[in-house]
Amino acid sequence: MNINEINELAKNIRIDILTMTSNANSGHPGGSLSSADILAVLYGNILKYDSKNPKWEDRDRFILSKAHACPVLYAALAENGYFDTSELLTFRKLNSRLQGHSHIKTPGVEMSGGSLGQGLSFGVGVALSARLDEKNYKTYVLLGDGELNEGQNWEAIMTAKKYELGNLVAIVDKNGIQNDRFTHEVMDLNPLPEKWKSFGWECFEVDGHDTESLIQVFQSVNFENPIPKVIIADTIKGKGVSFMENNPDFHGKAANPEQLKQAIAEINNQ
Amino acid sequence: MDTASTREYAGKKILELGATNPDLCVVGADLNKSTFTNLFAEKYPDRFFDVGIAEQNMVNIAAGLAASGKIPIVSTFAVFGSTRPMDQLRVGVAQSNLNVKVILTHAGLITGEDGISAQSLEDISLFLSLHSFSVLVPSDAYEAQAAVELAVNTPGPFYIRLSRPETPVLNHENIQLQQGGSNVMVNGSNISIFACGYMVYHAIEAAKILKERHGISARVVNIYSLNPIDESIIIKCAKESQFILTAEEHFKYGGLHSLISQIVAQNNPVKVLSVSMNTYAESGTSDELINKYGLNFNSIVEKVLANLS
Numbered sequence: 001m002n003i004n005e006i007n008e009l010a011k012n013i014r015i016d017i018l019t020m021t022s023n024a025n026s027g028h029p030g031g032s033l034s035s036a037d038i039l040a041v042l043y044g045n046i047l048k049y050d051s052k053n054p055k056w057e058d059r060d061r062f063i064l065s066k067a068h069a070c071p072v073l074y075a076a077l078a079e080n081g082y083f084d085t086s087e088l089l090t091f092r093k094l095n096s097r098l099q100g101h102s103h104i105k106t107p108g109v110e111m112s113g114g115s116l117g118q119g120l121s122f123g124v125g126v127a128l129s130a131r132l133d134e135k136n137y138k139t140y141v142l143l144g145d146g147e148l149n150e151g152q153n154w155e156a157i158m159t160a161k162k163y164e165l166g167n168l169v170a171i172v173d174k175n176g177i178q179n180d181r182f183t184h185e186v187m188d189l190n191p192l193p194e195k196w197k198s199f200g201w202e203c204f205e206v207d208g209h210d211t212e213s214l215i216q217v218f219q220s221v222n223f224e225n226p227i228p229k230v231i232i233a234d235t236i237k238g239k240g241v242s243f244m245e246n247n248p249d250f251h252g253k254a255a256n257p258e259q260l261k262q263a264i265a266e267i268n269n270q
Numbered sequence: 271m272d273t274a275s276t277r278e279y280a281g282k283k284i285l286e287l288g289a290t291n292p293d294l295c296v297v298g299a300d301l302n303k304s305t306f307t308n309l310f311a312e313k314y315p316d317r318f319f320d321v322g323i324a325e326q327n328m329v330n331i332a333a334g335l336a337a338s339g340k341i342p343i344v345s346t347f348a349v350f351g352s353t354r355p356m357d358q359l360r361v362g363v364a365q366s367n368l369n370v371k372v373i374l375t376h377a378g379l380i381t382g383e384d385g386i387s388a389q390s391l392e393d394i395s396l397f398l399s400l401h402s403f404s405v406l407v408p409s410d411a412y413e414a415q416a417a418v419e420l421a422v423n424t425p426g427p428f429y430i431r432l433s434r435p436e437t438p439v440l441n442h443e444n445i446q447l448q449q450g451g452s453n454v455m456v457n458g459s460n461i462s463i464f465a466c467g468y469m470v471y472h473a474i475e476a477a478k479i480l481k482e483r484h485g486i487s488a489r490v491v492n493i494y495s496l497n498p499i500d501e502s503i504i505i506k507c508a509k510e511s512q513f514i515l516t517a518e519e520h521f522k523y524g525g526l527h528s529l530i531s532q533i534v535a536q537n538n539p540v541k542v543l544s545v546s547m548n549t550y551a552e553s554g555t556s557d558e559l560i561n562k563y564g565l566n567f568n569s570i571v572e573k574v575l576a577n578l579s
Contacts, residue, residue: 057339104366110337112366115357121327122362125297125334125342128319132295132340152358155327163319 001044006211009079010040011267014240016075016088018263021254024092027100030250031144032072034175034208034235039076041214042140051081054107060137061126063111065119066144066173068252070102070109077108117150119143120170124159127168138223140169146178149187154199157228161200164226169218170201172230173208175237177248196230208233240267273436274411277375280432281306283415284343284373287422288314294422295335295342297321299328305345305375325350329358329370336368341422344370348377348390348431356396363427364400371421372397376434378519379547379565380468380556391547395524397429398497404449405496407431409470410440413494416447424449431467435556438471440492450498458489461574462507462514464530466493469517469545469565476570484575496526501533508538513577515543519565522546543577545569 001009013036021027043049047060064073071091078085083097090096097106101114111122123141130137143153160168174192176183183189193203202225206217214233221229237251238244241263244255255263288294288310295317302308302320311318321328325346332342344351351374352359363370377390397405404426408414414432421428440455455470456477465473473490480486489511491503507514514534518526527544534542551563560566 104337104368111333112361115361117326118330118333118358118362121330121358122334122337124327125331125336125340126338127334128331129335129338129340132317133338152324152326152330155321155324156330159319159321159324159327159331 003212006040006044009044010037010211011270012079013040013072013075014267015264016078016085017071018241018255018260020071020074020088020091022257022260023089025254026092027071027254028068028252029071029254030177030237030244030247031066031069031173031175033239033241033244034237035069035072035142035173036239037209037211037214038142038171038173038233039072041211041218043076043080045215046218047140048137051108054082058135058137061110061139063119063123063126063139063141064102064113065141066116066147067101067113069144073102073109074098082108116144116147117152120153120156123168124156124163124165127160127165128163130167138167138169140171142171142173144178145172145174145176145183145189145192146186148172148189157196157199157201160228165228166223166226168228169221170228170230172232173235174232175235177237177246177251179251181248193232200227202227202229204229204231206231206233208235209239240270242266272439274439275436276408276411276414276432277434278306279411280373280414280418280430281309283418285309285313287419288317291341291422293339293341295319295340297328297332297335297342297344299323299325299346299350301346304347305373307343307345325355326358329355330362332370333362333366333368336370337366342370343373345373345375347388348374348393349388352390352393352396359400364402367402367426369425369427371428371430373418373430373432375432377431378433378468379551379559379563380519381434382556382559383553385553386550389551391521393431394496394518394520394526398524398529402427403497404428406447407466407494407496409467409492409494410437412439412441412443412445413447416445417494420447420449433468437468440471440474447494450495450500452494452500452503453492454489455492456488456490458487459510460487460512462489462491462511463517463570464491464493464504464514464526465517466496466526468519472565472567472570473517475567476574479567479571480574486574486578488574493526496529499529499533504530504533505537508534508540511540512579513541513543515545515570515573517545517570520546522548541577543573545573
């Protein structure tokens, strides 16, 4: 996809996120909107996949560790042909494949989540499998910054370094807000790049809403270098909707019908 | 009576299966000498991953391997591989129905001198609560080998419970196990004893004493598969026995006694007695502990005699 198509995809993903959470009257729009440009770039330009053959063995693996942000994943999958966008309106409903936290049985979903801190370890296992099978596929794991409170992440970070997993890319959606409050108030992670670097990872920092920069950073990753990579993406929680941006209230609350109209109008005007 | 180590024989079986199954991997957590997975590690270093003392990480790495077509075994002590990564086992393995084999050693009271933190008396209950896990409790070293073979060759998550000390050899070396299977070790008509793991030995000894000294005919069922479980043998015994007694090296609640009681209550209610743990113990040798806490053939005999009409 070219940059205009990726930006259009990001816009559609945002509208899908807002519509499906509002329709469900629950879900996590804030952390989904902060990841929207990252997923637009990944699914638009970076990942190798076949939406008609979700289990294609050579596909790149995208693992959503912050699985409460599954609306962004469901939207990216639907917008790219894994299933019809109309199915997004079944999100969180009885008999739907689109559960409130993403589950491995849904086409295109690689891992069951919902309990934070597990995705990077899972990604280590997937990346080790690629090596055992002599496959070239890459493993990408999207983490929340609040999620890094979970100690298991740091166990996985050490393990990826030990096994020289150059085929593993962690992405931190650093939106600065977790469930209760701002991350620096709950458990300050700074200086975050230094932490990853001191564990032996190659660290990139990028504006997580600048799609051109995101493409550049993903394309600059040297997979031949046998150390794992982390891309720390500075983002804004609720990005794209004025009353949601940087507002902890919209971590786990959907827009009401009036707010939805305004939010979609704002996205369409960008 | 010959004794042998369930964990050592299981480790040898994992090594053996590594030769014919290139997808078999092992993920360990710095107890690989004790679990005997070091045998596999030495022969197949590319398929062995030691993640250090990090059981949660271990379980999710195994899940990632399984999701990519591998058959990962995770192995550590029962206390560390059950309670600590329970969330990872639940969300990461059970809810995804991934092909992860959890083989935990040093289970039960007979772990001994390391004390109560090391004596796993909750693990059966925990793994039975994970809906999609098959649960196997082998009674001796040969059954431990058969359990490993069954688990590796059967898709889906498995838990296998093994012991620290050597335990009596009860079976022949070519014993085969089946999911939902059981073995009648002693035939009998008055009462039925259901036991798993090390307690099968004590149940057999108790049946001998009951027969020789008291003229009581006790059937002993080695119920090595707890999920799925052989309901037919339980219902048959409930119909044919004055009462049932269960014997397990585990807390009373959530383990074998609970499981058998549920099935009996729903089908053919008879009294179901229990020989099991009801308190945290302490340090001591295996023999001192089983004698003090009544997990032995004497306790089984006494309980049977006290309840016979």
